[in-house]
Amino acid sequence: MRASDPLARIPYLGSGLGYRRQIRDAIRAATDEIDFLEIVTEQFMGSTDKDGELAEICERFTVIPHGVGLSIGSAAPLDSDYLERVRRVSDRTGCPYYSEHLALTQVPGIDIGHLSPLWFTEPALACTIRNVRRVQDLLGKPLVLENVTYQFDIPEAQMSQAEFFGRLVDATDCGILLDVTNLHINSVNHHFDPIAFLAEMPVERIVQIHLAGGFWSDGILVDGHSEQVHPEVWELLAHLTGLVDLRGSILEHDDNFPDDPGVLFQQVARAREMISRGRARVQA
C-alpha cells in the first residue's frame, strides 16, 4: 500500500455488528462487545426524524454506513438525489470510508429490488470505474465495494470477477469489503475453490469483511443472514487473516434473531480474536 493510498488512512476498527432495529436495545447495551457498527444507509436517509437515532448510535459507536441501492455497475449515470442523501449520512457518521456492493440494482424505470451480478466485461468495467470515481469525489472518502452472491453468471464475460475487482481497484484506489460468507456461498453454488479465488483477488485492498450464516433452499445455499456463521466460513477467514491486515469485521444478522443476543456477540468476539491475531502476524 502506497503512503498516498487513501486506504492507508483507515484506522483499525475491530469487530462489530450490523445495526438492526430488532436488537437495538441489546446493541445499545453492548458497547463492550461491539467495536463498531454498520448501518444500512437507506434506513437513515429517508427523513430527518432518524437523525436523533443516528446521532445516538454515533455517540456510542464508530459507525460505517453500508448502502444497498447505489447500483455502482449501472451504465446509466448514478442518481444525483440519491448520492446527495448518501453524502448526508456519510458526513453525519464521519466514517473513514463508505461501503456498497459491486452490483446492479437499477436501470431506468426498474428497481430490481435486490443486488444483481455485473457482466464482467470491458464496457461494464469502464462504467463502474466512472461511477466509483464520481462517488469518491463526492463523498471525499474511499468507496469500499463488496462481493455479492449471485444465482447465475452472465455468459460471455471477458474477465473473471477477481480480475474485474483488480482492475477496478487499480483504476480508482477504492477498497474491497470481502463478504467471506458470500465467497463461501458462491463457491458452493458455482463449484469453485474459494482459496484459488482469493489468490486471484487483490487481497491487499480488502479493508473489511462480512460474516453471516445462510440456509439451503431448493439445492441452493442462500445468504439469509439468519443463521450462525458456517464452519467453512471461519476456516476461510483463518486463511484470509494470514494474507491481509483487515481493518474490521462485521457480523450480518438480519432475520431469525436468537433469543440470547450473546450468541451474536460470541461470533463477534471470535472474529475479533481472529483478525487481531492475523494483524499481528501480517504486520510482523
Added chain:
Amino acid sequence: MTTSELQACLARLYVDDAFRELFLRWPEAALQGYELDPVEDRAVRGLDVAALRFFAASLRNKRVKRFRHAYPALFALGHPHVDRLAARYHQVCGDDGRLGIHEDILAFGRFIERCAAGDDILPPYVSDLARFERHYYAASAEVAPAVRPAGALDEESRPARHPGIRMVTFDHDVVAIEEAVTSGRKPSEEASAGGYPIVFRHRTPDAPHGMVRINTPTAAVVDACDGTRPMPAVVDHVRSRLGIADDLTTPVTETVIRLLDRGVLTPVPLDGSRDTAPAEVLVADWVHDESF
C-alpha cells in the same frame, strides 16, 4: 457500447414474468425491443433459465414478504385470491425505485382495497380490512411531531386535529374483524350504515403509535375540529351532522376537552407543523397497541 441495453434487458428479465416467459418461448420477439450487439445477444440467450427463475421468484418473495409484514390480518385470511392479487400487484405495479419501500407498502394496500371492493371473490369486509391495516401501518412507520400539552379552550380557540392524528370511518367493525382473523375465527360480514370511526395516532419521537375506536358523536366532533371553526361553529356543525336540534354546547365542549387531554386535538392549528414527517419505514417496530 456501454452495456446499457443489456442491463435494461436483464433487469426486465428479472422482474417481469410475462417478458421472461416470452423470452424463454420466443427470444427473437422479446429481444427485438433491445439494441444488443451479437455478444450481448449471446450473453442473454446463454443465461441459466432455472437460476433466472429462482432469482425472479426470490425478488417477488422479498417484496411480498414486506406486504405480509404490514398487512398481517389480510394475509392471515389465507385466501388464495389475496396471494393472487399480491402476485398481480408485483407484476402490474413494478417498482421503478422512485416509490420507495414505504410508499410501495401503502400503494399495495390501496391496490388491494380497490380490487377487493370491486370483486365478489373476497368477503365484503376485505377492502376495509386492508384499509385499516394500511392506516395502522402508516401510523407505525411515519413519525409525527411530539404531542404538545394542550392549552385551555377560550374564544380564540379553533380546535384542530393534532399533527399525526387521522380519523377514518369504516363500513365494517374492522377491529373485531382483525381480532377474529388473526385468532382463526370467522369474522362477521355485517356492515353498519353509521360506520365505525377509528382515530389513528402516528408514532412520535417519544411515543408509540396507536389507535382507538370512537363513537359516531365523537367522530362528528373530531370532524368538526378542522382548525377553521371557533367553538360555537364546532357545536353547530356537530348538531347538523347528528341531526339534533338541542343545544349541544355542553357535551361537545366536554368532548373537545377530553380529546385535547388525549392529544387528539389542539386548541388551535399548530403553525408550521406538517401532518407527518416524510415517510420512512420502520416495519421492525410493528407493535399492536389496542388503544392509546
